[in-house]
Amino acid sequence: MNKKWWKEGVVYQIYPRSFKDSNGDGIGDIRGIIEKLDYIKNLGTNIIWLGPIYKSPNDDNGYDICDYRDIMNEFGTMADFDELLKEMHKRDIKLVMDLVVNHSSDEHKWFVESRKSKDNPYRDYYIWRKAKEGNPPNNWGSFFSGSVWKYDETTDEYFLHLFSKKQPDLNWENKKVRNEVYDMMKFWFDKGIDGFRMDVINLISKVPGLPDGTKGENDLYGNGFPLTANGPRVHEYLQEMNREVLSKYDIMTVGETPGVDPETAKLYVNEDRKELNMLFQFELMDIDSGNGKWDIRPWKLTTFKNIMYKWYEALKEQGWNSLFLNNHDQPRLVSRFGNDKEYRVESAKMLATFLHTWQGTPYIYQGEEIGMTNVQFDISDYKDIEIINMFKEKTEQGVPKEELMKSIYAKGRDNARTPIQWDASENAGFTTGAPWLRVNPNYKEINVESALKDKDSIFYYYQKLIKLRKEHEVIVYGDINMMLEEDEKIFAYTRKFENESLLVVLNFFDKEAAFTAPKKFDVNNAKLLISNYEIHELNNNFILRPYEARVYKI
Known part of the structure; x- marks a missing residue:
């Protein structure tokens, strides 16, 4: 480890x-x-x-x-x-x-220059395209509603903005843009900061040609997300960033990466690949989403547990999780x-x-x-x-x-x-x-x-x-073993590292739930490290009160 x-x-x-x-x-x-x-x-x-x-x-x-x-x-x-x-x-x-650095403001001096003319030295700092048959260059919808394209009269072209109209996307294909970003990062590291949380960093490489996204019958816009997230050159860019900047400092990096699965995540955080230390994935944050963020559905504890354990298993000894x-x-x-x-x-x-x-x-x-x-x-x-x-x-x-x-x-x-x-x-x-x-x-x-x-x-x-x-190093580095995986009320697991073991028992809901410790754990002789209710006696069978949490050192 x-x-x-x-x-x-x-x-x-x-x-x-x-x-x-x-x-x-x-x-x-x-x-x-x-x-x-x-x-x-x-x-x-x-x-x-x-x-x-x-x-x-x-x-x-x-x-x-x-x-x-x-x-x-x-x-x-x-x-x-x-x-x-x-x-x-x-x-x-x-x-x-x-x-x-996926995007800047449209008031950044690079963009102010970029929109002046097609032959401006800063033109290729952003993503510009001609209209397609009188329409925007493709059918993608923005994260903040509407099209991802904004028409600019000065040069009779559209610029790409995955987010707001005032957040034009930077063109990472342009080596000059990348060098500008790396210089700026060094500026802050040389001041003495200790790391970066990288906003939507997995969107910096778009699929070449920017083709239309798939569009449902009732959708106003096509889905550009699969054509922008985890794009073809994103790992090349991050490895270059690591070589040029990150590897030169003792710092922490965490990437915000919507739309990654555990296999993709490994590519970002596997220590041998020299990209990022850890990332934010949003699978758990989508647990109550139906058709998009605003369509709210009930969530189940078994789904919650499966997501957490799947990510733990995938990154165990290969990368690191953000919680x-x-x-x-x-x-x-x-x-x-x-x-x-x-x-x-x-x-x-x-x-x-x-x-x-x-x-x-x-x-x-x-x-x-x-x-x-x-x-x-x-x-x-x-x-x-x-x-x-x-x-x-x-x-x-x-x-x-x-x-x-x-x-x-x-x-x-x-x-x-x-x-x-x-x-x-x-x-x-x-x-x-x-x-x-x-x-x-x-x-x-x-x-x-x-x-x-x-x-x-x-x-x-x-x-x-x-x-x-x-x-307790076991809390940081300990292996996790799940218990009661199919239980819809209790989330229980053990942690083990070197000679130390913990048992964690959590009641996720407002009804009481009965718990029996497996035979190999003697809770009678364990040490209660923390609990959110008063506990007067230790035994192997107990009733968990609403939202009760207990952590035992076994």
């Missing part, structure tokens, strides 16, 4: 806009993060993944970058950033930044996989137990450690471009508003983006001004201040899980 700091660490993800506002403009900023570094240190996490803070017109909350070497005015200055990095390293916290149940693009874990009303605390602790006792690097999304929940706003209060575009498109197609709102309440990205609830004062202590996005109305009950005063809070449970991970 190849031991690495990024396998043993725990990552805390900061979405800067919603973390902490230091100057009253309603937008979280770098100085706000500096103020709260001791809070993150107290939790026990030792890596921060910081969402994009680069200069951006903010069409997609910073994922549309117009200057990769400067800081967004709303977030502060480069001097603020340098101080943040210094203060983090002083506390032994590493910094992983977002790398957004997450929510992030800035996903709804809150306790609302989606737990019970955010009657059993909010119990189910949040149970889900955390699962995340922190499986094999892989756990990612905690800001606010998760206090059990923040989804929101139900009026449509006019949402800010996310994906929600707004989807609502407009589906309303025009005649889909009833109630149905759309149900989907938005369950899956909308703004669920995760409401400001952190620091205390019970106005705007949850996030800002003295008007917050950029409404605060969740439950902030008076759910906030950091009250969590820190309550010794049984979700916060201290996370703190204990993170401490256990540092004390």
Whole structure:
């Protein structure tokens, strides 16, 4: 087993806009993060993944970058950033930044030049095509609704944008583009950052010729995803990036790779291939999706278990897993996989137990450690471009508003983006001004201040899980063996590494469930490492209470 700091660490993800506002403009900023570094240190996490803070017109909350070497005015200055990095390293916290290089902003100087004329030196930094019989060059639909093509009158051609119209895709076939990206990465590594989370990195190589995608009878657009995800040259590009940049620094890389299966994932993270350290796959995040993200279906625990074990088996000893149940693009874990009303605390602790006792690097999304929940706003209060575009498109197609709102309440990205609830004062202590996005109305009950005063809070449970991970190598490196694979209530497994063994038993639902330990495990003589209910006696047969979690050292 190849031991690495990024396998043993725990990552805390900061979405800067919603973390902490230091100057009253309603937008979280770098100085706000500096103020709260001791809070993150107290939790026990030792890596921060910081969402994009680069200069951006903010069409997609910073994922549309117009200057990769400067800081967004709303977030502060480069001097603020340098101080943040210094203060983090002083506390032994590493910094992983977002790398957004599938696309830039249309306000980036490269694109401003690119659209001027067909013979501009920057023309081939982006993907331009002529109209096809008076229509866009192909039939692909964008992730954010509408066509992936935007017509530009200046040169009478279309440019490709898989996401928003203000996010033109970079042309990775152009060696100059790749070199620009590698130089920019070195700029940040030489400043001292510790890694990159690479936004939709598996979309950088498109199928040559950009053919039409398959189109269902009722579809407005063709499916371009299979023609853009895991494209023909993506591994060549990542190996080049590794050779030119990544291999020269002791850093952590994690690729966001929608649409990968375990076999494809190995190509990205197998250590011998020299590409990335780990990736985010979204199979588990699609567990409740029917025909697309907004079509919500019930999920089964057996499916959940199968997905997790399949990925563990595939990457075991060949790569490494990222463990997450929510992030800035996903709804809150306790609302989606737990019970955010009657059993909010119990189910949040149970889900955390699962995340922190499986094999892989756990990612905690800001606010998760206090059990923040989804929101139900009026449509006019949402800010996310994906929600707004989807609502407009589906309303025009005649889909009833109630149905759309149900989907938005369950899956909308703004669920995760409401400001952190620091205390019970106005705007949850996030800002003295008007917050950029409404605060969740439950902030008076759910906030950091009250969590820190309550010794049984979700916060201290996370703190204990993170401490256990540092004390027991079995939690990081141990093999996993599944138990009760067909059980629809209980998720149970063992971990084994060298001479240490753990038994993890989790009740995923709000009904009691009976558990009997296999004969080879003597729970009577085991040590209970952590549980989310009080347990007064140890025995081999027990009833798990709603959302109960127990971890035994055997």
